[in-house]
Amino acid sequence: MYKISELKELLKNKKLDDRFDKIYGGDKNSIEEAYLRLSSVLEHFQKIEKSDNVRIFSASGRTELSGNHTDHNNGCVLTASINLDKLALVSKREDNKIIVYTDGANNPDSIDINNLDIDKKEFGKSTALIRGVCAGLKNSGYKIGGFTASLNNKVLMGSGLSSSASFESLIGEILNALYNDDKIEKTEIALIGEFAENIYFGKPCGLMDQMGCSVGGIISIDFKNPKSPQIEKVEYDFEKSGYALMIVDAKGDHSSLTGEYAAIREEMNSIAKYFSKEVCRDITKEELISNASKIREKIGDRAIMRAFHFIAENERVINQINALRNNDIKEYLNLMNESGLSSFMYLQNCFSITTLKNMGVALALMITKDFLHGDGACRVHGGGFAGTIQALIPLNRVEEYTKLMDSIFGDKSAIKIKIRQSPVCEV
Missing domain, CATH: 3.30.230.10 (Ribosomal Protein S5; domain 2)
Structure with missing residues (x-):
């Protein structure tokens, strides 16, 4: 005090x-x-x-x-x-x-x-x-x-x-x-x-x-x-491996998207329920694919793809943790890019179907992929549909990347962030 x-x-x-x-x-x-x-x-x-x-x-x-x-x-x-x-x-x-x-x-x-x-x-x-x-x-x-x-x-x-x-x-x-x-x-x-x-x-x-x-x-x-x-x-420490952790705010509005977020959980849960399970954690990729014909008739195609994303992403998390612990930044970058691709293709949360004129997250990913030329990684960040992407950018290109993204999405759109070790606390 x-x-x-x-x-x-x-x-x-x-x-x-x-x-x-x-x-x-x-x-x-x-x-x-x-x-x-x-x-x-x-x-x-x-x-x-x-x-x-x-x-x-x-x-x-x-x-x-x-x-x-x-x-x-x-x-x-x-x-x-x-x-x-x-x-x-x-x-x-x-x-x-x-x-x-x-x-x-x-x-x-x-x-x-x-x-x-x-x-x-x-x-x-x-x-x-x-x-x-x-x-x-x-x-x-x-x-x-x-x-x-x-x-x-x-x-x-x-x-x-x-x-x-x-x-x-x-x-x-x-x-x-x-x-x-x-x-x-x-x-x-x-x-x-x-x-x-x-x-x-x-x-x-x-x-x-x-x-x-x-x-x-x-x-x-x-x-x-x-x-x-x-x-x-x-x-x-990503910077010790030569990369800056960055967030790009594509200036999307989340206020009307609660229904789209909720649909992801609902569709995943509907797939789990098909197998008499509560969550997708309890089903396998083999079960999902072998039953795809019946599931698509009863529930729909997007739900299958979202469940597929969950299963693959869950395994990918473990592999990324191991990559960090093994100090293997190349493997981590590959897996981060895979995560971004899976979110775009299967989870489908990189733009909202209700606001197709504003696809800032998808555009930011496109611009970043073109900028990186294979050295670095990017993915949708958080819930998706609108908002931000995350990127690992070579340290010697941070200023160049910041200027590029700011020129497209507005001043201070690209933010270099650091990991904080402290929990929520009294100072």
Whole structure:
């Protein structure tokens, strides 16, 4: 906890390097930016709150390295926290209200924690996520209470970096620190975030996003038992192998695409149900292909292709984890490109059939493939249909690639990101 006057001095004299270093892993640009961001948040906080005591929290975005739409069918994923985060100043309240301001906006998200009922009118809104996290914590036997937060957000909404999961993790960690003596495990915060997003926000996502934002570092997750996923750290530095990890925002809008995301899960589950199973994790490629004639009549062709993608992608995740552990970047790049091709051809989430005039993800992949000439890799990033792609670009071509993509999709569309080792935390 900091006194406002104390925090001002620490920011003025740049005495928070050690704390920021733990979060951003020595990334000088992120640390320098954190001083400016926190100073701005503090200035805003003093306009909205009279409290003299504040606490600082950080929750990262995440990047999906492998496992496109595998988590919701109990598959395997490879994900990582990144240096883009939500940085918040927080003070306790005594009136059972939670009020959250983002980027200095005058219209905060606000709920009363005495009302934790599901409200379908809130679907898709940040208030639903706050209410859902509170309900999830309360259902699990934890304490909840009021607070005011002012945050600066670097996890762009609709960018495929899981802004909503980052927000859920942030709210969960604030309540963990303020009311539960930091007793809640990061994995449980992630599970509660998934509950909030599925039940209160109305989006049938898997658990990868929340785990990537909550746990920190590169992690492999096996969701064979989704209530107790197996999590392992994977140590790797792409830049030491000569490649920059980049995200390109193709400026798509996710707001009307929840139905298309949901259809992927529904179609995969319909295939599993055909075999009297709950998820595609429980069927084999041989079973799928040998029954394709009957399945296409009963369910349809796209569902078969999406199930095929799941089976192949799930195996590919394991191979990519092994490639990183064996320091085999060439094999990893080959598998990353295979993942991108499978998502385009079989999963079919690189553009929306409802907005064929805007196919930014597909266009970004085309431009990137042409740019790389076989040295590097790219794939759709996250849920797909609109938003971002991920690319591994040779370090000596990052500036050239950035200028190219920015010229097509707008200024600051191409972003070089770094892996963040820190979990969601109090600073």
